[in-house]
Amino acid sequence: MITRIEINGFKTFSDFVMEFTPFTVIAGTNASGKSNLFDALNLLSNLADKDMRSAFKNLRGDAEEQFTQFSSKEFSDKINLAVEILVDKTVKDNWGEEAILKYTRLRYEIQINRIRNTKGFDDLKISHEELVPIKHQEDKWVKNNIDTNFLESWIPKVKTGKRGKPYILTDNKLNKQIIKIPLDGKPGPGREFSANEIAQSALSSVNSVEFPHVFAAKKEMLNWRFLQLNPEDLRRPSSRMAPDTVSHSGANLAAALFRLQQEDEFVLNDISIELNNLLPNFTKVAITEEISENKFVIKLLSDDGREFTSRVLSEGTLRILILCILKYDNQHKGIICFEEPENGIHPFRLKMMIQLLKGLSTDFTDIELPLLPLRQMIVNTHSAAFVDKILKENKTYKEISVWFSKLVSKISSNNKQNCKYTKLLPVSYSHGQISLDFLEPSEIAMTELEVEKYLETKDFES
Ligand SMILES: Nc1ncnc2c1ncn2[C@@H]1O[C@H](COP(=O)(O)OP(=O)(O)OP(=O)(O)O)[C@@H](O)[C@H]1O
Ligand SMILES: [Mg+2]
Incomplete structure (x- = not known):
């Protein structure tokens, strides 16, 4: 600090x-x-x-x-x-x-x-x-x-x-x-x-x-991390070989979330509640594997039951999502x-x-x-x-x-x-x-x- x-x-x-x-x-x-x-x-x-x-x-x-x-x-x-x-x-x-x-x-x-x-x-x-x-x-x-x-x-x-x-x-x-x-x-x-x-x-x-x-x-x-978020990086699913920490542009977000889920089965719940506080339209954050592409992808569940992958989320949503994920990431330390x-x-x-x-x-x-x-x-x-x-x-x-x-x-x-x-x-x-x-x-x-x-x-x- x-x-x-x-x-x-x-x-x-x-x-x-x-x-x-x-x-x-x-x-x-x-x-x-x-x-x-x-x-x-x-x-x-x-x-x-x-x-x-x-x-x-x-x-x-x-x-x-x-x-x-x-x-x-x-x-x-x-x-x-x-x-x-x-x-x-x-x-x-x-x-x-x-x-x-x-x-x-x-x-x-x-x-x-x-x-x-x-x-x-x-x-x-x-x-x-x-x-x-x-x-x-x-x-x-x-x-x-x-x-x-x-x-x-x-x-x-x-x-x-x-x-x-x-x-x-x-x-x-x-x-x-x-x-x-x-x-x-x-x-x-x-x-x-x-x-x-x-x-x-x-x-x-x-x-x-x-x-x-x-x-x-x-x-x-x-x-000392300088978040210069790039919506394209934030949206992109992560390959299985991707680093499992989020980069300054927001890349590897899906890999980081997958790691968090492996470390703690309840963490997605906490992240979902945090996101829902700011964006009431979304009730749940999920991470899934796209088997055919060998990739992890983030999905948000909306309050009317529809599911959206990170590829189609708005810039504002993605900016909030990354902060919610970093908050619950034990590997995150230092300055943002x-x-x-x-x-x-x-x-x-x-x-x-x-x-x-x-x-x-x-x-x-x-x-x-x-x-x-x-x-x-x-x-x-x-x-x-x-x-x-x-x-x-x-x-x-x-x-x-x-x-x-x-x-x-x-x-x-x-x-x-x-x-x-x-x-x-x-x-x-x-x-x-x-x-x-x-x-x-x-x-x-x-x-x-x-x-x-x-x-x-x-x-x-x-
Ligand atoms: N080498 C330098 N020597 C003196 N002044 C400089 C130098 N480099 C940049 N500046 C001044 O710093 C200004 C940029 O400041 P900065 O980017 O920190 O603004 P800011 O407060 O972040 O503004 P904004 O709210 O618009 O983002 C330039 O417009 C220029 O006037
Ligand atoms: Mg500035």
Whole structure:
């Protein structure tokens, strides 16, 4: 789970700070940076796994377009990203080895420089990387967000006096910048890389629990999923050879549902009830095998007794169906970034949609054992009605935060020129859940007025 992000030099972000809760909603006007924030998370997730060129490839725009553009010719020459995360207490690698973490609160930083080489090409280089534990006494986010009665379920107790050493650090050695991964709690040399020379992050080099905290941070970032649903993928039946987890476009949905049914015979019932809450016309979700084609196909039963395969379902139905399935999928953990959940939903059903999204994010007070894996939902919205419903009906629920994005003019620390940058301001009837030290009191007051104006527009929707 991501709890804080700091961004500088990337797209519309300059000295940008924001905090998250398990269910985070970002409302705001067009082109104000809502999707750019998803792009930053996407880049971090890619950097945890891929080489630099590939990490920058699958984003909106070319690599150079990710660096903040100050004027028609001037771009930032570096991107700084920092994230603070909360991870599960245990981590398991692909070889079945498991490790129990000493710290579940971690902070990761990376700096990427854009350097012109002798041949006139621009190279992307990592000049700084760091992964450190966040010490409990300095952890304002935990203080504000997790009730002390439930704390031990999420944050292991660390004996006082033990100093949290970095798990990745950048150091100077014989006038050369070195990125190091010390052996986590054990004696030995660890790993060393030359900063500005490596083609991919030190974080990405760790593939096992040999370095438990680094591996946990990497796995966390790999579980940041960006749902960009493609109706064709959602509709397509799955072959028996298909992966049994849902892809970011919605592919393999039938295979995933088949697996869920194999794991738990009652799960289809739960999913049917969930779907029926939002779409009363459908009473039952079923998964069948098309023997002749050797495929699994999803069918919905309508309240008048007719049966429809996924091939003919509406886009809105498919968007709701995938969320219902993910909610009951034990293999689903990490973050879902989702654009405009109100799309395809009748305004009367917004409340049920919010309930469903809430069910896809961790409630820190829900500590039935064994603990469920951490889940987070980050959504963008244009709908004032959606924001209004969330605010009104979740006043005391700490796990939800709502933010309002807008562009503000300011002089960035990277460049002396005045430009427009994204600012996210908290929208809430009580600001209890977020530590707002990075905001001026005047900014908070200003948001309340703006949000009121924004929420008035809800009466014109639907
Ligand atoms: N490298 C860059 N430097 C500065 N600004 C950029 C850069 N790349 C994109 N932008 C700005 O970011 C805008 C896009 O922002 P984004 O896609 O996050 O908007 P949004 O809030 O998601 O809007 P919508 O609600 O329309 O989806 C572009 O219109 C452009 O003005
Ligand atoms: Mg957008």
